[in-house]
Amino acid sequence: MIVVQDVHKHFGGFHAVDGASLEIAEGSITGLIGPNGAGKTTLFNVIAGVLQPTSGRVTMAGEDITGLPPHDLFHKGLLRTFQIAHEFSSMSCRENLMMVPGGQSGETLWNTWFGQKRIADEERALRAKADEVLEFLTIEHLSEQKAGEISGGQKKLLELGRTMMVDARIVFLDEVGAGVNRTLLNTIGDAIIRLNQERGYTFVVIEHDMDFIGRLCDPVICMAEGKVLAEGTLDQIKANEHVIEAYLGTGLKNKEKVGA
Amino acid sequence: MDFLNAIVALTNYVVIPAMSYGSQLALGALGVTLVYGILRFSNFAHGDTMAFGAMVTILVTWLMQSVGINLGPLPTALLALPFGILGCVALVLVTDRLVYRFYREQKAKPVILVIVSMGVMFIMNGLVRFIIGPDDQRFSDGARFIISARDFKSMTGLNEGLAIKTSQGLTVVTAVVVVAVLFWFLNRTRTGKSMRAYSDNEDLALLSGINPERVVVYTWLIVAALATVAGVLYGLDKSFKPFTYFQLLLPIFASAIVGGLGSPLGAIAGGFIIAFSEVTITYAWKKVAVYLLPERFEPDGLVQLLSTDYKLAVSFVILLIVLLFRPTGIFRGKAL
Numbered sequence: 001m002i003v004v005q006d007v008h009k010h011f012g013g014f015h016a017v018d019g020a021s022l023e024i025a026e027g028s029i030t031g032l033i034g035p036n037g038a039g040k041t042t043l044f045n046v047i048a049g050v051l052q053p054t055s056g057r058v059t060m061a062g063e064d065i066t067g068l069p070p071h072d073l074f075h076k077g078l079l080r081t082f083q084i085a086h087e088f089s090s091m092s093c094r095e096n097l098m099m100v101p102g103g104q105s106g107e108t109l110w111n112t113w114f115g116q117k118r119i120a121d122e123e124r125a126l127r128a129k130a131d132e133v134l135e136f137l138t139i140e141h142l143s144e145q146k147a148g149e150i151s152g153g154q155k156k157l158l159e160l161g162r163t164m165m166v167d168a169r170i171v172f173l174d175e176v177g178a179g180v181n182r183t184l185l186n187t188i189g190d191a192i193i194r195l196n197q198e199r200g201y202t203f204v205v206i207e208h209d210m211d212f213i214g215r216l217c218d219p220v221i222c223m224a225e226g227k228v229l230a231e232g233t234l235d236q237i238k239a240n241e242h243v244i245e246a247y248l249g250t251g252l253k254n255k256e257k258v259g260a
Numbered sequence: 261m262d263f264l265n266a267i268v269a270l271t272n273y274v275v276i277p278a279m280s281y282g283s284q285l286a287l288g289a290l291g292v293t294l295v296y297g298i299l300r301f302s303n304f305a306h307g308d309t310m311a312f313g314a315m316v317t318i319l320v321t322w323l324m325q326s327v328g329i330n331l332g333p334l335p336t337a338l339l340a341l342p343f344g345i346l347g348c349v350a351l352v353l354v355t356d357r358l359v360y361r362f363y364r365e366q367k368a369k370p371v372i373l374v375i376v377s378m379g380v381m382f383i384m385n386g387l388v389r390f391i392i393g394p395d396d397q398r399f400s401d402g403a404r405f406i407i408s409a410r411d412f413k414s415m416t417g418l419n420e421g422l423a424i425k426t427s428q429g430l431t432v433v434t435a436v437v438v439v440a441v442l443f444w445f446l447n448r449t450r451t452g453k454s455m456r457a458y459s460d461n462e463d464l465a466l467l468s469g470i471n472p473e474r475v476v477v478y479t480w481l482i483v484a485a486l487a488t489v490a491g492v493l494y495g496l497d498k499s500f501k502p503f504t505y506f507q508l509l510l511p512i513f514a515s516a517i518v519g520g521l522g523s524p525l526g527a528i529a530g531g532f533i534i535a536f537s538e539v540t541i542t543y544a545w546k547k548v549a550v551y552l553l554p555e556r557f558e559p560d561g562l563v564q565l566l567s568t569d570y571k572l573a574v575s576f577v578i579l580l581i582v583l584l585f586r587p588t589g590i591f592r593g594k595a596l
Binding site for chain 1: 445449450451453454456457460461463464465466467468469470471472474478481
């Protein structure tokens with residue numbers, strides 16, 4: 001569904017993404033792992049249109065989407081969440097969700113003044129949908145709470161909820177589990193699986209928690225130093241020599257060899 | 261009786277002028293704060309945007325006056341105001357297309373945009389002087405007073421008169437209406453919420469269904485309208501002279517910063533704080549003191565803290581104090 005071809009992203013002399021190529025199958029939950037600084041988030045940002053790649057191509061269902069601005073990608077059904085949860089802090093959780101769908105009729109000045117009825121109908125539907133999503137995520141009690149005031153884990157749930165407000169085709173989750181306790185993480189995992197099975201969302205998940213990855217993801221892609229190292233099931237990845245080297249460093253491996 | 265006279269004198273010379281000046285500053289500061297909150301830079305061209313809007317309004321007013329259109333007791337400028345707003349909107353949108361959009365696409369730092377806005381300021385400044393000239397222009401007509409000092413005296417029998425100029429009453433009423441509409445717009449409509457969302461968290465807004473270019477255009481529309489209204493009201497109340505609008509930049513920025521840049525509520529509070537401080541500090545209190553103090557203590561001097569020449573210094577000092585002790589302003593700015 002998404003094909004990344006030889007993408008480079010350089011910040012001055014630093015090559016954050018250095019010729020990464022990968023393919024994401026429709027309907028899959030793909031895991032993206034790698035040590036810190038491997039270029040995972042940068043690659044996300046390039047795909048999601050936040051950063052322009054230095055070179056390379058990204059296509060979605062055969063269509064070239066390289067360098068399209070984020071809100072265009074949003075309308076094509078490509079959504080992402082942030083490593084550090086983002087929210088509209090002065091708005092309630094429900095309003096946060098209601099902000100998501102684009103092209104609402106209240107967005108034109110004409111309708112704001114003369115299309116009140118249409119807007120009211122639309123808002124009612126949106127409101128119902130937002131409440132549904134909040135219930136799905138088991139945070140319906142927070143609907144009136146300002147999003148700036150809820151906990152970090154709850155913000156992560158809200159991030160996920162945002163992707164449920166529209167018919168997404170592919171969702172990029174950047175460390176949904178970071179700073180989230182086990183129970184909440186399981187809730188998030190359940191939600192991802194349900195969305196994948198019931199609504200056919202494709203997911204790409206960056207995560208450091210291997211249990212979480214193992215439960216959800218097939219295939220798993222491992223990146224290091226801006227390149228794709230290996231791809232396969234989590235067990236295959238775990239057994240891959242390059243991956244062990246990237247995570248644990250060559251020093252350790254050599255020592256082991258000496259020992260053996 | 262003396263006490264009443266003191267209150268009337270105070271209202272006449274301090275409260276009423278400060279109220280109307282405060283409303284004008286608040287409207288100006290709202291424009292500055294919106295640009296800061298949503299487009300993320302300090303727009304130094306705002307004073308001259310006000311001057312441009314007011315100038316278009318004045319030209320249309322003159323045209324209307326010459327063909328005999330008027331509003332009776334109200335100034336004709338009110339009729340011309342929509343045209344002024346349209347003219348100002350056009351100027352601001354063209355400026356955005358030609359200048360600011362380029363820097364937005366480059367993701368230029370706010371500092372660069374501030375300097376760019378200074379360039380825009382000089383151009384607008386020149387444009388206004390080129391079209392209408394650097395001199396004082398009069399364009400107010402209709403009834404001059406709602407209540408004149410003499411009527412008030414004969415009505416109440418007090419020694420002190422209370423005068424409310426039409427322009428002052430109009431300023432306060434218009435400001436209240438404009439602010440009410442603006443807050444309704446920002447808090448209740450989808451477009452307004454998009455603007456707040458964009459101001460709150462740009463990254464996230466870009467990844468939602470919010471169209472950033474549309475937000476930018478609406479912001480400029482509102483800013484141009486606010487600037488024109490503020491400019492025209494100031495011109496009606498005092499007089500129209502391009503250079504005064506350039507000078508207004510300081511109290512306007514002081515208002516926005518005191519209230520908290522990016523906070524609309526703060527802009528309004530800041531406007532009134534600056535206006536009341538300016539007026540009370542430069543007012544000669546003798547007139548009020550005469551009524552309140554026993555005859556023996558009657559002051560010899562004017563009891564004026566600062567001469568009115570130092571009016572602008574007051575904004576400066578308040579600005580400094582706020583920046584030193586509470587840089588985020590009263591309402592903790594930075595987000596709408």
